[in-house]
Amino acid sequence: MANQQQIISGKAFVLGKNIDTDQIIPAEHLVYSLDDPEERKFYGRYALSGVPDAESGLPQGNIPLVEEDRFESEFNIIVGGPNFGCGSSREHAPASLDIAGVQAIIAPTFARIFYRNSVDGGFVIPYESLEDLSKEVHTGDKLEIHPQERVVKNVTQNETYDIRPLGSVADIVNAGGIFEFARKEGMIPCQ
Amino acid sequence: MGMTLTEKILANHSGASSVEPGESVWVDVDVLMTHDVCGPPSIGIFKNQFGEDARVWDKEKLVIIPDHYIFTKDKYANRNVDILRAFAADQDLPYFYDVGSEDYKGVCHIALPEEGFTRPGEVLFGTDSHTCTAGAFGQFATGIGNTDAAFIMGTGQLWVKVPETMRFEFEGTSMPPYIMAKDIILKIIGDIGVDGATYRTMEFGGPGISVMSMEDRMTLTNMVIEAGGKNGVVEPDAKTEAYVRQRTDKDFEPVYSDPDATYHSKYRYNLEDMVPMVAKPHSPDNKATALELEGTKLDRAYIGSCTGGKLSDFEAAAEIIAGNDLKLDTYIVPATTEIAEGLETHTLNGKPLIDIFREAGCKIGQASCAACLGGPSDTFGRLNNQEVCISTTNRNYPGRMGSKESQVYLASPYTVAASAVTGKITDPRVFIQQTVI
Missing domain, CATH: 3.30.499.10 (Aconitase, domain 3)
Structure with a gap:
């Protein structure tokens, strides 16, 4: 996971509201091992494969996050509508986005278990935007997330949007996850 | 404070x-x-x-x-x-x-x-x-x-x-x-x-x-x-x-x-003001009353899961299903083995619940989460195509019960059972008030 101070730049992939964990990684794929380096690639392969085709890669639609014969995406920043990551508690959801090469998600609100899993597992950084950017940004736009300045720059459209500070989870994001954080704080012994 | x-x-x-x-x-x-x-x-x-x-x-x-x-x-x-x-x-x-x-x-x-x-x-x-x-x-x-x-x-x-x-x-x-x-x-x-x-x-x-x-x-x-x-x-x-x-x-x-x-x-x-409710595809907050959706065509009924697969859920469904032919493929999945046993031992008018479901032609699965969350393609009750299902489960986002082409309506066991009898979404008052009379 990127450090919260780092600028993340890359191509946007845009989705609508209430993207639930079954759309992020359909339940039938939850059988692969996350520890096995070959098997875990399938989580990247099937990331966001449950999103209805017309709503995948807005506003145009019919754009898969990961192309059929690939395991990684050309898009590394997801822009979603409200309540991103609702539904089940499966950590496979943020893990699959991470494995597909996604570094950050920008949405006006997140479902809490997904948000927590993203941070504690050190998978992707969930940035809250002040406005719903899924109506502004187009899939393929070049974005730059500037955490220090709390803005996202849309290089393609020459626009700038505000994001909220990470707040109390910033320390865990910076550490790289809850285990790294707890070791830094002396809560659990160093490995 | x-x-x-x-x-x-x-x-x-x-x-x-x-x-x-x-x-x-x-x-x-x-x-x-x-x-x-x-x-x-x-x-x-x-x-x-x-x-x-x-x-x-x-x-x-x-x-x-x-x-x-x-x-x-x-x-x-x-x-x-x-x-x-x-x-x-x-x-x-x-x-x-x-x-x-x-x-x-x-x-x-x-x-x-x-x-x-x-x-x-x-x-x-x-x-x-x-x-x-x-x-x-x-x-x-x-x-x-x-x-x-x-x-x-x-x-x-x-x-x-x-x-x-x-x-x-x-x-x-x-x-x-x-x-x-x-x-x-x-x-x-x-x-x-x-x-x-x-x-x-x-x-x-x-x-x-x-x-x-x-x-x-x-x-x-x-x-x-x-x-x-x-x-x-x-x-x-x-x-x-x-x-x-x-x-x-x-x-x-x-x-x-x-x-x-x-x-x-x-x-x-107020409990007394409540009417039978349904969540339409594809979100649990997409609410309507069962009455508003009367007549909506369905392919399947599903009764099971942590939400709607408890003994009282099956007792409710049995009240409506008993003695009726069903127009939908109806899947019964007790949440636990204890509930599965309960279907054998609990009776309605002297008949075990399991017999009521069997005689009506329901398909009976083994205790597990089954098709509530889709799962592997051979999962009991999974929606593998464009089925329209009315279910006692908890979520109806796209693809929740299997194929993302399918559609799920969420409702109570009463409403699901009433709909299984008629083949379309049905307010259970049609059956229950009749029973009371």
Whole structure:
């Protein structure tokens, strides 16, 4: 996971509201091992494969996050509508986005278990935007997330949007996850 | 300043005399539950972080209930159960409900209360979003991911942000005969939206709660996650105490909300005003009354899951199905093996429930999560094509029960059973008021 101070730049992939964990990684794929380096690639392969085709890669639609014969995406920043990551508690959801090469998600609100899993597992950084950017940004736009300045720059459209500070989870994001954080704080012994 | 039930439990478990919403606290965990989908990756992280030979913090407090992908030929799914089996043997875990053994239970959220793990005043975490079901017993219970579960396995602790509490007060002295708790929670989710309670507690109380059975209360707390809630709670009473005491010898201390506790917001509902509700595709807050949707064509009916696969759910369905031919393929999946036995031993007009379902031509599955969340392609009841299904389950986002071409309407067991008889969405009052007359 990127450090919260780092600028993340890359191509946007845009989705609508209430993207639930079954759309992020359909339940039938939850059988692969996350520890096995070959098997875990399938989580990247099937990331966001449950999103209805017309709503995948807005506003145009019919754009898969990961192309059929690939395991990684050309898009590394997801822009979603409200309540991103609702539904089940499966950590496979943020893990699959991470494995597909996604570094950050920008949405006006997140479902809490997904948000927590993203941070504690050190998978992707969930940035809250002040406005719903899924109506502004187009899939393929070049974005730059500037955490220090709390803005996202849309290089393609020459626009700038505000994001909220990470707040109390910033320390865990910076550490790289809850285990790294707890070791830094002396809560659990160093490995 | 008074505290809510949830704030009190979090204070008690973090060594603080009081806590306030918004603050982060580290709590001691009384029970950690995991299953076959999230258990293996949690175990993987535990071993990576604490070492191959590490022991879990307290084997009496770790409960492993395989329930998701049980009756499948999928080799990866079966391997996941093998991983649980090996870990339980290695760690000498007393509470592992193994597939194929006499201990096998089925759906974890129903098995937990049956086995006495939902004790008032305690803290329960589970690697499943419907862990919030246990709040019906006055427990703080919420879903977590694999990393957090692995952290608890090693330390017995987890950080929690103290949630604000929304209070839902129920008036009325009885539930109308055609209404189930499912109608009430669908109405509430429809009113506040699928993110209406995000990061918050949903606390249910009032005289209307006292008249509800423990299973009714579980239906309410089960679906708080569908409004984004962190946990749902019902204050314990004599019914709670009786249920839990029957299932465990372990001591517990119930806690209650203070009269001067601070709430984020308060809502009032009268049980007597409720009408049968449905959530239309593809969101649990896409509400309509069953009456408004009368005539909507369906292909399948499904009765099962942690939400709608309890004994009282099947008793309700049987009332309507008894003696009728069904126009839909109707799937019956008891949540647990105890409920499956109940279908044999509980009768309606002298006939076992299971016979009522069999004679009506229902397809009967084995205790597990089955098609509620789709699962491997050979899962019992899975929607593999463009089926339109009416279901007693909890979610209807695209692809939840299988194919993303399918459509799911969520409703109570009464409404699902009435619709199975007619082949289209049907308000159960048509059958129930007729029965009463």
